[in-house]
Amino acid sequence: MGNFFYDLKRGQDYEIKTKELYGDNYHFEQPTSERNREYYDLKITNKSSGVVEYVEVKSDFIAINTKNVAIEIEYRGKDSGLTITKADYYIIHAVGLCAYKILVTELKDIIKKCRIVYGGDRGCSKIKLVPLRLLTKYKI
16 A cells, blocks of 8 residues: 555656646646645646646556556545546656646546546545557657
8 A cells, every 4th residue: 555645745746747848938836725736736827828727747657567547536435536627638647658648628538438446545546547558649
């Protein structure tokens, strides 16, 4: 079983890597309240155009072995993750492989075809396993 704070720190490291993917022409903000933190991880503003994206950042450390990424949809019987996000995009880091940027609406369509498993803290998370081959066109 994983350690919540250790996993949280590793996830935050990938928020930093996401900022690096975007580069210097963007301004980054994190949610100002815990409530908003449930709905997105980063507000990213293009400094030139002013265009704003809300992004959920995910990192999957075993995708390199499983060839799947895990997308949470429920936690302890309540909607969570992709189901409740207000983000425009998911940035998924398949650690050791690559990253993907996908519109939330498209990811929701993709997961309809994917298998459900339970995992996370004491198996309380309902997760869709998304094969990496379904994400190929979203690679960044």
